[in-house]
Amino acid sequence: MMATAGINPELAATIQYGVDVGRFSTTSKVTLVEVSLPDLISEEPDFDDESLLRRLETIRNETPGTAVRIRNFFIPWAVHDKQLAITSASLLQICTIIRVPVLFIEGLLQYDYWVRPGNGLFFPRDENGGYLKLDLFYRCPSSGGGRAYIFTTYDFAKKLTTNLCFNVQPNQMLLVEKPGIRLVRSSSEELLTIHIRLASQILQSLNKEASNFRVLLLQDENRQFSADPKAKSENLHRITQQHRIAQQLHIAVENFIDLEELIKFLIGASEKVRLAIDPTPAAGTTNEADMLSYLLSKVHYSKRWVSNYRDRANIRINLAFHLSTQTDNNVNLRHARLARRDTKLNTLIATLARRDSTDMRVITWITLVFLPGTFTATLFSTSFFNFQLDNNGSHVSRWIALYCGVTVFLTAAVFAIRSLLFRSKTKLKVDDIDKLLQETKKFVKEDDDDEKEELNEYI
Known part of the structure; x- marks a missing residue:
């Protein structure tokens, strides 16, 4: 798109930027609403x-003195x-x-959503210092x-107000007074009343939206969190829903802050507009700043409760x-x-095993120390074996049976004594294991009951 004669090159370049970032549609859908004297609307x-x-x-090609006093262009989003x-x-x-x-x-064509254009109020003047127009x-x-x-x-020459509105519905502007309401009289009041009504409509819409999330929040507050581990999935769903509610309420608070800043800007602008357009207002006209201050108080109230x-x-x-x-x-x-x-x-178990291991090592060392000598001494010092020959030839002593009997008895006695002395210390009984298992089950049950009581106290 190239700039043509009579077109501001800077404006053309700015709109070309909007073309480059895809901010324009291929077709137009614009609504024009004009208000003429006396309060005749053509749409x-x-x-x-x-x-x-x-x-x-x-x-x-219009000339000053036209019957149209307010002209509005409404352009939606495609x-x-x-x-x-x-x-x-x-x-363009x-x-x-x-x-x-x-x-x-x-500001309108800025592609980055988070970059917010500022509020502006300008009064271009002619070479003599008189006002040419007012831009807000x-x-x-x-x-x-x-x-x-x-x-x-x-x-100022045509006494004509022109509004260029993006993403605003014509019925939001309420271009004529309701029956029984005084018609606007001054030009400044007429110019600013449109913005006051638009801000009021926005406030009502924000209050309605916040009220819907308030209902969801109150419904959730009347429900308790379950301490049952089986309800973990339901609790997770509720947390997700609460996060969504909190996020939307946070957005609502920011919208109220934006509206608050706008109304403060309009309060300051209203005094300048009145002085420029109606320096000597007629009797009976209203003060727009008072109405805006009232509207600002409503915004403060709504913002406080939404917060x-x-x-x-x-x-x-x-x-x-x-x-x-806490549950984890x-x-x-x-x-x-x-x-x-x-x-x-x-x-x-390790202690008992260590004791058994100690006993075994002691027995092993005793065996290693005494068994060879004992075996040798016993073998060669007994009289049961007689290697000398007599008239009957080689023979074995008749007391060998006594030796075997005494040996077996003493061996059994030693094992019996050792078993009686160390059995209670070295053997883990089945009864002991059952007792430990019962204590563990009792501990788990008591711990579960304590946990549920603690959770119920917190909820």
């Missing part, structure tokens, strides 16, 4: 490029918060005719979701994590106690 919806350009040419439902050529023509500042278009623009939360961008200009709900949601999340951690700690403590009992049992 022309869904302008395409061709009809819009013809209408813009008519607007360009793709939410990404692509405008207007072509770059049509937007609109911006050229109503002389939109480049600063507003830069800002970004605000939209009652339909996302962000709305508003640009308002007032032509309270957000904090309560965070408290519920922290409580759930604390109880989950109790389980780990129980495992540690069981491991300690297992260690005690293993230590007892």
Whole structure:
């Protein structure tokens, strides 16, 4: 897209940037609403490029004194918060005719969502110091979701207010008074009332959205977390839901903060606008700053309560994590106690095995020391064997049976005494094992009961 005669090159370059980042649609869908004296509204919806350009040419050739006192262009998103439902050529023509500042278009076409354009109020003057027009623009939360961008200009020569509204529905502006309500009288009041009503609509929408999450939070607060390990999946689902509620409430708080900043900006702008347009207001006109201050107090109230709900949601999340951690700690403590009992049992077994091992080593050493000598002495010193020959030849003593009997008796006696002395210390009885198992089961049951009581106290 190239700049043509009468078009600001900087403006053309800015719109070209929007083309490069895909902020424009291939077709236009623009609604034009005009308010004429006395409060006659004409609405022309869904302008395409061709009809819009013809209408813009008519607007360009208007002369001061026209019956139209408010003109509004409503441009929705073709793709939410990404692509405008207007072509770059049509937007360039609109911006050229109503002389939109480049600063507003830069903020509008900024691709990075988190980069917020500032609020602006400018009064261009002629060479004699007189006001040519008034430019007011800002970004605000939209009652339909996302962000709305508003640009308002007032032509001092034509006494004409033109609004360029992105992501704003025509019915949100409430362009005429309700029956029984006093019609606006001054130009400044007429200009600012539109913004006051739009801010009020946004506040109502934010309150309604926050109220829905408040209901979900209260429903969750009336339910208790279960200490039963089988309910772990349900608790996890509830934590996820609470996180979503807290996240949405956090977004709501930030939206209230944005609206709060906008109203403060409009309060400051209202005094400047009144002094510029109506330095001597007629009797009976209202002070827009008073109405904005009232609206600001409502925003403060809503923001305080939504912040309270957000904090309560965070408290519920922290409580759930604390109880989950407490349960894990109790389980780990129980495992540690069981491991300690297992260690005690293993230590007892190891001690008994060590005693058996000691006894065996003692017996082995005694055997190694005395058995060879004893065997040799016994073999060669007994008289049971007689190697001398007599008349009957070689023979064995008749007392050998006594030797065998005494030997067997003494051996049995030694084993019996040793068994009686060391059996209670060296043998792990089945009864002892059953006793340890019963103590372990009792410990596990008592530990589970204590854990449930502790969790119920925290909930």
